[in-house]
Amino acid sequence: MSGLAILIPIALFLGLTGLAAFFWAMRDGQFDDMDGAGMRILIEDEDQ
Amino acid sequence: MTAHAALAGGEPLLRTVLAVPGAHCAGCIAKIENGLGGMPGLVAARLNVTTRQLTLTHAASLQVPALVEAVGRLGFEAQALSAAATSGPNAESRRLLRATAVAGFASMNVMLLSVSVWSGAEGATRDLFHLLSGLIAVPTVAYSGQPFFRSAWGALRHGRTNMDVPISIGVLLVTALSLFEAMTGGRHAYFDGAVMLLFFLLVGRVLDSIMRDRARDGVTALLKQSAPGAMVTHKDGRSDWLRAEALQPGMRMLVAAGERLAADGIIESGKTSLDLSLLTGESLPQSAGVGDTVHAGTLNLDAPLTVRVTAAAEDSSLAEIARLMGEAGQGRSRYVRIADRAARLYAPAVHTLAAASFVTWLLLGAGWHQALLIAAAVLIITCPCALGLAVPAAQIVAAGSLMRAGVLVKDGTALERLAEADFALFDKTGTLTLGRPELVNARAMPEAAKPVALALAMASRHPLSTAICRELEGIVPARVDSLVETPGRGTSGLWQGQPVSLGRSGEARDAMLAASLVIGGAEPVTLRFRDALRPDVPATLEQLRELGIPSMIATGDRAASVAAATRGLGLTAQTGMRPQDKLDLIDRLQRQGRKVLMIGDGLNDGPALAAGHVSMAPASASDVGQNAADAVFLGDSLLPVAKAVVAARRTMRVVRQNFVVAIGYNVVAVPLAFMGMVTPLIAALAMSGSSIIVVANALRLRSAAQ
Numbered sequence: 001m002s003g004l005a006i007l008i009p010i011a012l013f014l015g016l017t018g019l020a021a022f023f024w025a026m027r028d029g030q031f032d033d034m035d036g037a038g039m040r041i042l043i044e045d046e047d048q
Numbered sequence: 049m050t051a052h053a054a055l056a057g058g059e060p061l062l063r064t065v066l067a068v069p070g071a072h073c074a075g076c077i078a079k080i081e082n083g084l085g086g087m088p089g090l091v092a093a094r095l096n097v098t099t100r101q102l103t104l105t106h107a108a109s110l111q112v113p114a115l116v117e118a119v120g121r122l123g124f125e126a127q128a129l130s131a132a133a134t135s136g137p138n139a140e141s142r143r144l145l146r147a148t149a150v151a152g153f154a155s156m157n158v159m160l161l162s163v164s165v166w167s168g169a170e171g172a173t174r175d176l177f178h179l180l181s182g183l184i185a186v187p188t189v190a191y192s193g194q195p196f197f198r199s200a201w202g203a204l205r206h207g208r209t210n211m212d213v214p215i216s217i218g219v220l221l222v223t224a225l226s227l228f229e230a231m232t233g234g235r236h237a238y239f240d241g242a243v244m245l246l247f248f249l250l251v252g253r254v255l256d257s258i259m260r261d262r263a264r265d266g267v268t269a270l271l272k273q274s275a276p277g278a279m280v281t282h283k284d285g286r287s288d289w290l291r292a293e294a295l296q297p298g299m300r301m302l303v304a305a306g307e308r309l310a311a312d313g314i315i316e317s318g319k320t321s322l323d324l325s326l327l328t329g330e331s332l333p334q335s336a337g338v339g340d341t342v343h344a345g346t347l348n349l350d351a352p353l354t355v356r357v358t359a360a361a362e363d364s365s366l367a368e369i370a371r372l373m374g375e376a377g378q379g380r381s382r383y384v385r386i387a388d389r390a391a392r393l394y395a396p397a398v399h400t401l402a403a404a405s406f407v408t409w410l411l412l413g414a415g416w417h418q419a420l421l422i423a424a425a426v427l428i429i430t431c432p433c434a435l436g437l438a439v440p441a442a443q444i445v446a447a448g449s450l451m452r453a454g455v456l457v458k459d460g461t462a463l464e465r466l467a468e469a470d471f472a473l474f475d476k477t478g479t480l481t482l483g484r485p486e487l488v489n490a491r492a493m494p495e496a497a498k499p500v501a502l503a504l505a506m507a508s509r510h511p512l513s514t515a516i517c518r519e520l521e522g523i524v525p526a527r528v529d530s531l532v533e534t535p536g537r538g539t540s541g542l543w544q545g546q547p548v549s550l551g552r553s554g555e556a557r558d559a560m561l562a563a564s565l566v567i568g569g570a571e572p573v574t575l576r577f578r579d580a581l582r583p584d585v586p587a588t589l590e591q592l593r594e595l596g597i598p599s600m601i602a603t604g605d606r607a608a609s610v611a612a613a614t615r616g617l618g619l620t621a622q623t624g625m626r627p628q629d630k631l632d633l634i635d636r637l638q639r640q641g642r643k644v645l646m647i648g649d650g651l652n653d654g655p656a657l658a659a660g661h662v663s664m665a666p667a668s669a670s671d672v673g674q675n676a677a678d679a680v681f682l683g684d685s686l687l688p689v690a691k692a693v694v695a696a697r698r699t700m701r702v703v704r705q706n707f708v709v710a711i712g713y714n715v716v717a718v719p720l721a722f723m724g725m726v727t728p729l730i731a732a733l734a735m736s737g738s739s740i741i742v743v744a745n746a747l748r749l750r751s752a753a754q
Contacts, residue, residue, distance in 0.1 A: 004173075004176075008180065011157065011160065012157060012184075015153050015156065015157050016153070018153070019149060019150065019153045022149050023146065023149070026142065026145065026146070032096060032098070033096040033097055033098045033099070034098055035097045035098045036077060036095065036096055036097035036098060039073065039074035039077060039097060040074065040077060042074040043074055043077060043078040044078075
């Protein structure tokens with residue numbers, strides 16, 4: 001049972017990290033152009 | 049950012065948004081962003097492929113027409129968007145998405161703890177898990193529940209009730225009771241139910257909001273008809289390009305041939321013909337000269353004009369149309385969504401049931417604590433989880449399907465109202481017809497003359513020339529030297545040593561437009577043009593008839609040109625109607641109990657589009673038309689109108705099935721809850737089960753518009 005005292009905080013911390021990452025990504029505008037994001041990886045940017 | 053610093057030098061930076069409808073692939077992004085890269089004065093260029101908008105950060109000295117031209121040189125048609133059209137990402141959607149993310153996180157973690165309780169945690173462990181669940185659930189309810197609490201409070205304050213009232217009461221009561229249970233070491237806590245309920249309902253709200261955003265972006269990309277600005281000359285001879293919002297009375301704007309006017313005004317110099325079809329529906333160009341009043345949205349056809357901007361007087365036709373639209377739109381806001389209509393019956397029933405179970409158990413001798421627990425179980429089981437998803441899930445799937453078929457539906461209620469329509473009212477110019485002249489007698493030209501005609505037509509932006517270019521596509525133009533365009537007369541030049549010209553013809557009868565082609569000393573050829581019907585008009589009208597929707601024409605055009613264009617369609621028509629007349633007609637029909645589907649495009653149709661029970665506009669419509677309409681269809685064909693009605697009716701069938709599923713589940717679950725047999729585990733299973741069935745049923749609509 002004492003394992004719970006460690007495992008539950010770890011589970012909650014990991015969950016909160018995911019939530020924080022999602023909030024950051026949304027504020028950063030990563031969901032603004034869902035179609036374009038997938039296309040941009042195909043662009044070669046050597047000849048800029 | 050280095051470019052930013054290098055440029056700074058005290059010059060202010062501007063942000064301009066261009067609509068680039070043609071950009072759709074990785075190649076387009078690279079071509080536009082890299083192609084603009086070296087442009088002096090430009091700091092940053094970022095293309096959003098989803099919204100087809102190019103955001104440019106540039107020095108103020110770099111003017112908008114130059115930017116549009118630069119994008120044009122890269123092979124993409126671009127249009128400056130007015131500031132109003134580019135309000136940025138929707139704050140409402142973002143708030144909902146954040147609330148959903150929090151509720152999702154919380155429901156997963158609370159469920160994790162709940163599962164261990166259900167699988168047999170006892171004593172101190174159970175109490176600890178309940179307390180932990182409470183620690184997660186209470187802040188979540190306080191944050192993620194806000195959209196529901198706000199809406200419920202708004203409804204209650206006005207003495208109404210909506211779907212959010214039972215949701216809010218249920219969630220708050222269950223959370224409070226579970227908190228009490230957790231503190232006193234009780235056996236059952238419903239934190240998982242309350243949080244999961246919020247999560248499912250928020251998913252429904254997010255879907256609804258995304259649908260509205262997507263359609264709004266689609267419509268924004270099309271807002272191009274009215275001029276977003278004008279070239280203005282100052283007293284000292286300088287000229288500047290100003291956005292439409294920045295134009296002020298007294299300024300002088302230069303309007304080139306082929307441009308639309310950005311503001312009302314009086315012509316100071318120049319003589320031209322104007323295309324007023326956007327304002328009045330009249331298809332024949334009108335001539336205008338010095339001293340004439342002209343309106344925003346008018347297309348200048350022949351010659352450059354200098355126009356002095358006048359104040360937007362209260363009695364101008366634009367102000368009149370705006371006033372009519374404001375009044376006409378009020379009727380629409382009284383429409384009650386089907387979900388809220390259901391809630392009007394549902395909410396009192398749910399609350400009565402919960403109260404009844406509380407009283408019954410008290411009378412049967414149970415303690416107030418147990419009676420309250422059972423009442424809470426009834427509330428949470430009847431909370432309209434599936435009911436909340438029933439409508440938005442079906443509507444967003446159908447709207448996605450319609451979007452692929454070329455119809456942008458602006459919101460969910462538009463589909464509800466479209467399914468109810470039982471009378472269709474069509475505008476003529478630009479709606480039943482294409483709203484642009486088409487060459488009807490290309491065969492009158494000898495083969496040898498076609499390349500010459502094409503060469504002459506290509507030198508001009510007049511709509512008749514454009515029509516010739518379209519008709520003669522694929523032919524190689526002849527080499528014509530010393531091409532000159534004389535405003536108001538046409539183009540002329542030299543071909544193999546003989547004078548050739550394409551220009552005004554003496555004979556322009558009723559609806560027919562004509563141009564005359566002269567080659568050397570030969571007999572002039574008269575080319576005739578007509579505003580042709582859209583493709584599939586008879587098929588569309590026939591389909592609507594089969595759906596039980598009779599059609600009628602209501603137009604501002606003259607009877608003669610209406611008869612010429614719509615002969616053989618078997619429709620009755622009312623002609624010469626002003627915007628007020630169209631409103632009166634719709635009002636009369638709706639008082640007879642008709643649900644009018646208005647289809648129109650022009651500024652003059654704006655009030656009628658706002659007044660109709662539901663309305664559609666073609667993508668070629670004025671932005672007033674597109675803003676007032678509930679749905680916008682792309683392409684030339686009229687068929688999407690019938691398709692949209694069919695899809696809307698299928699959607700409503702699925703919505704009704706979903707209601708039956710949601711209510712059927714209540715019929716089974718409520719007696720169990722009433723008898724006190726619903727544990728948190730059963731509540732969780734029932735809730736997610738019914739939600740999944742409802743969403744799966746909605747997914748059947750993926751091919752609704754095929």
